Amino acid sequence: MSDDKQGQPPAKPQAKTRIFKPRNKLKAKVTAGQSPLPPGEEGGFSRAALEKAEAELAEAAARYAEWARTTLDELLEFYREASAGAGDVRQEAVRKISRIAHELRGQGGTFGYPLVTSFASSLFRFTENESAISDERLLVIKAHCDAIRVVLLQNITGDGGEIGQALVKALQQAIAKFQTA
């Protein structure tokens, strides 16, 4: 035994895993000063708070199409850049289109425009991980941009009825034509 370790208790082996059980600070904060609800009554957010938040979201949804037109303008601008350019320029423009498609697909459904989510999801799948963008592929990207444009400019909420179904069909045809070419 070496001198410097004499009299020392043997070192406790380092535990491989530690389990921490932290105090639930958030629960303590939101229930501070509150009395327990009568048995059978559901806790959590009050109905009034949820209704207020629903009203806030509905108001945002009403403004959505107007706001999204700025994003639409960007989408169309990047499409123009992609179609006018080649090589790296085209690839960069398509990368930006893909990023906008990702944003739009997350927004549409939240604000009552499921067709925006549907078309943007398809556009995202069509543009992600693509290194070489052919002119034919670019035409399908344009078909997606046009479909999103119609939905937003004409305020087509929900499934869009007949116009919505016609847009879905036209886009499916454009994709099928590309895939069989």
Place this chain on the structure above:
Amino acid sequence: MAAFRYDFSAVSVMVVEDNDYIRSVLFGVLQSLGCGKVSKFKDGKEAVDYLQLMSMSPERAGALGVDFVITDMLMEPVDGFGLLKWIRMSKDSPDRFLPVIMISGFVDRDALARARDLGVTEFLAKPFSVSSVAKKIEAVIERPRPFIRSETYFGPDRRRTRLAGYNGPERREQTEADCEVVYE
């Protein structure tokens, strides 16, 4: 267990989202749900800078404090993964147990697995509704998981469910040499 009505008036939430519209909508929804303070950040870097300030100014921790984070996934220059990793792993993090809800339209299995392995608390898929936001916050409050630190992971327990019919002790707690339980 008795149920309680939440009072969020003393709660401070950090919202990190690069999209102006979604950020302002989340801000409005959280305020309507009663959150006393909602701070908005445009990307992970802005959020990290703020959290770092919290760490460096403990005397102002009450005023600067953050009780939980709602963050988008894809942002530049620092994305939601980078922010989550910093909160869980950095020595400068003000609270490595801070609940983090990650929100994204990008819900493929790889992204979910990556968020889970970096220690995400809850995951919220876009499109979101008031009900889905409220349910995730309720899950953070009502069903907190213990934190696990192993050689390769730090974050909430990734085993969300116990095996059906298993009532024995936590298997990782059985050997003292293998496991240590810490009450913070």
